[in-house]
Amino acid sequence: MNNNDIMALLAKFIPPHWGRDLVSTGAVRDISLQSPRLVIKLVLPFVDYQLETVLTQLDENLCRVSGAEQVEWQISVDVATLARANDAQGVSGVRNIIAISSGKGGVGKSTTAVNLALALQRLGARVGILDADVYGPSIPMMLGVAGAKPSMSDDKMMGPIQAHGIVANSIGFLVSTKDATIWRGPMASKALTQILQETRWGELDYLVVDLPPGTGDIQITMSQGVPTTAAVVVTTPQNVALADAVKGISMFNKVHVPVLGVIENMSYHICGQCGHQAELFGAGGGLRVSQQQQVPLLGQLPLDARIGVDMDKGRPTMIAEPDGALAEAYLTIAARVASGLYFSGKSVPTSLYTRVI
Numbered sequence: 300m301n302n303n304d305i306m307a308l309l310a311k312f313i314p315p316h317w318g319r320d321l322v323s324t325g326a327v328r329d330i331s332l333q334s335p336r337l338v339i340k341l342v343l344p345f346v347d348y349q350l351e352t353v354l355t356q357l358d359e360n361l362c363r364v365s366g367a368e369q370v371e372w373q374i375s376v377d378v379a380t381l382a383r384a385n386d387a388q389g390v391s392g393v394r395n396i397i398a399i400s401s402g403k404g405g406v407g408k409s410t411t412a413v414n415l416a417l418a419l420q421r422l423g424a425r426v427g428i429l430d431a432d433v434y435g436p437s438i439p440m441m442l443g444v445a446g447a448k449p450s451m452s453d454d455k456m457m458g459p460i461q462a463h464g465i466v467a468n469s470i471g472f473l474v475s476t477k478d479a480t481i482w483r484g485p486m487a488s489k490a491l492t493q494i495l496q497e498t499r500w501g502e503l504d505y506l507v508v509d510l511p512p513g514t515g516d517i518q519i520t521m522s523q524g525v526p527t528t529a530a531v532v533v534t535t536p537q538n539v540a541l542a543d544a545v546k547g548i549s550m551f552n553k554v555h556v557p558v559l560g561v562i563e564n565m566s567y568h569i570c571g572q573c574g575h576q577a578e579l580f581g582a583g584g585g586l587r588v589s590q591q592q593q594v595p596l597l598g599q600l601p602l603d604a605r606i607g608v609d610m611d612k613g614r615p616t617m618i619a620e621p622d623g624a625l626a627e628a629y630l631t632i633a634a635r636v637a638s639g640l641y642f643s644g645k646s647v648p649t650s651l652y653t654r655v656i
């Protein structure tokens with residue numbers, strides 16, 4: 300067997316959510332013929348969805364080249380740490396921070412952030428979520444842990460709340476919304492920095508940060524105070540939301556945070572009775588924005604009553620219906636976010652960036 304022939308086959312293969320092939324990504328770690336099997340060991344620098352299924356397309360050719368009768372793919376994940384977009388101090392143990400924002404309120408940013416965090420976890424990552432939405436912290440309720448209080452240790456570090464396999468902290472656990480609504484930008488930003496730095500997150504591959512909606516001073520200060528790796532913008536297809544999504548993308552461009560793309564939420568409605576699909580808020584808006592702004596459209600999610608109902612019960616759709624079509628949509632978006640993040644920046648040594656205290 301000639302390993303070069305096998306590497307040549309692998310080097311031609313670009314998996315669906317990837318920007319590059321298996322070999323140049325550095326994912327191929329070992330190839331060995333253990334007759335009758337060809338064993339290929341991959342270590343992925345980001346989580347992916349359904350890669351195993353996709354890779355079987357290569358099996359026939361790999362068997363022909365190697366003389367093996369079957370291919371065994373051994374896949375594990377070691378999420379790469381990407382360089383941060385700004386000089387803000389890194390967070391102990393946290394490899395990458397993904398900011399979720401929306402130009403306009405009420406477009407489903409928090410709902411999407413929670414399901415995205417849970418989808419990343421399902422794909423094998425260690426995930427945390429920080430609810431930085433000072434003016435409407437909804438994540439405690441969405442995760443079914445409203446009223447919980449982070450534990451406090453002697454060194455004044457908070458222990459995050461555990462929910463559905465991820466860890467969470469929220470301004471909502473710590474101050475009343477009434478107190479927070481009168482905060483101005485610097486104060487909101489200070490509270491965010493504090494909660495970010497003074498939580499014992501543990502080892503995380505991705506920390507998802509749910510920013511308050513809008514593109515004003517508060518959001519700018521906040522995005523500068525957080526050692527963000529990249530951002531995602533959530534919008535609905537309505538013109539007014541799209542205009543604000545463009546403002547959101549411009550804001551991140553101004554502060555040099557890479558935008559991984561746009562998620563269009565409430566894109567269409569499927570009638571529960573007859574299955575008819577209706578574009579209530581107009582069609583193609585998210586795609587137009589993504590093309591104009593030259594960022595990917597990461598996915599479209601339907602307006603589906605179950606998404607809201609599940610959230611209200613504290614069991615997000617990713618948990619309530621883990622094998623349903625909606626979960627599949629979130630998993631696909633999560634895979635695009637994870638690979639987009641990896642390909643958007645420069646990998647750095649994890650040990651330098653994620654000092655654990």
Ligand SMILES: Nc1ncnc2c1ncn2[C@@H]1O[C@H](COP(=O)(O)OP(=O)(O)OP(=O)(O)O)[C@@H](O)[C@H]1O
Binds near residue numbers: 403408512565604610
């Ligand atoms: N795809 C969807 N289908 C149906 N309902 C949805 C969907 N996405 C969000 N919702 C519902 O819309 C409402 C607003 O969602 P959410 O709180 O996530 O928005 P937001 O953009 O974070 O709001 P805010 O600007 O207040 O932070 C919630 O009641 C939520 O359950």
